[in-house]
Amino acid sequence: MSDRIVTDYQEITRVLADRGMRQALYDEGGVVMDDVLLTLHGDEHRKRRLLEFSILRKEYFAYYEANVFPPALDQVLIPLSSGGGMDLTDFGYRVTINLTADFAGIDRPLKTAAETDRLLHLVKTFSEGATLVHSTRDKEAVRTEVRAALEDLRVNFLATSIERRKAELAAGGNDLPRDILTLLLRDQEKLGLTDEVILREMAFFLQAGSHSTANSTVHALHEIFTHFPNLAARQDLRRDRILVQRCVHESFRLHPASPVAWRRPEGSCPMSGEGRVVLDFAAANRQPSIFGDTADQFDPSRTRPANVAAWGLTFGFGTHMCLGRDLDGGLAPTAETDPATHQYGIVAKLVQTLLSCDVQPDPKHPPVLDANTSRKNFSSYPVTMTPYKGNNA
Ligand code: HEM
DSSP states (O other), X not given: OOOEEEOOHHHHHHHXXXXXXXXXXXXXXXXXXXXXXXXXXXXXXXXXXXXXHTTSOHHXXXXXXXXXXXXXXXXXHHHHHTTSEEEHHXXXXXXXXXXXXXXXXXXXXXXXXXXXXXXXXXXXXXXXXXXXXXXXXXXXXXXXXXXXXXXXXXXXXXXXXXXXXXXXXXXXXXXXXXXXXXXXXXXXXXXXXXXHHHHHHHHHHHHHTHHHHHXXXXXXXXXXXXXXXXXXXXXXXXXXXXXXXXXXXXXXXXSOSSOEEEEXXXXXXXXXXXXXXXXXXXXXXTOHHHHOTTTTSOOTTOOOOTTSOTTTTTTOOGGGOOTTHHHHHOOOOOTTOOTTTOOOOHHHHHHHHHHHTTOEEOTTSOOEEXXXXXXXXXXXXXXXXXXXXXXXO
């Protein structure tokens, strides 16, 4: 049965809100994606999502952005920018792996560049396993690598992270770590979770936010370099932090990290006669009837219907809508927003920080598009900048 491709914005939202439609993008990636939140369906999905949503909340994201993230950013950006330049793509990955590890509950006891490298390598392997359907390599060889990476994660990161959390749960204090692992361990019996499911949920969480956050940050800066083409214009821009956030939202719309979602109907679903449905977020995000005749262009001031987000479908919609949306995208600004206390989202924070260091494309080393994916991400984006001195400098 051939796939049905849906490009219409409203129709996509209907399919994504339909509880009879289940996740289908990761069917081949079961080695790392079986029984994780993104692939669960029905009641099991509802229970796990409610549990995880209990910590992935706006109030905590605001706290995280203001208090937890700045020192983690310092740790990465101060050494990386000390020579007056760096690679934006590399920076994006390094800084966001810390973020996803924090939310997953994977401790990084050493906090060294070598430890980050190791986690990055694992995440790369997990992603290749998750999207096995697109792989041109021998699939069994990829599965073998993913199994080895899962074992590495279990032995070298998860075991001690579990030990610490179990001790804290047993001590019964009020100050438990605020992460997914603590929740899963606390409710392991109640939810009937095996150790393998917890391991895969950690692997999923590590990658859920990392590629998307890293690539979205690079795209947003690329749009800003293109539309605010000289340093003076970017110095003006950085004074208007709300406009920077609008630029990030507009860039999310034009460059969705997951350009498509796949669904297939459950047996009892009215659409069960159909095969797989491919939901084309990238096309719907440029639909003129929703975003206007200039939908293909970058315009952070564009107007849109009230029920449509500035980033369109980039964070999905309905049953599986992204739980990291408000963390990365922040809160939508309104006329009453106070720029001093506003939650901008991690991507806008990263962009604002780099603009404050007069970041510019390196004229001697142009950016390179990733040849291994059709997604038009940059595999390398060299920039020059003034060395970053840290949040308290
Ligand atoms: C720019 C950054 C991000 C983008 C564009 C993005 C995009 C998405 C999309 C499109 C989905 C839904 C996929 C589908 O319906 O098949 C999703 C799900 C999810 N995202 Fe994100 N994401 C981002 C960052 C994050 C971060 C930082 C986290 C975690 C801290 C996160 C956690 C999740 C989780 C847990 C789900 C699964 C929800 C469920 O199945 O119920 N995401 N994301």
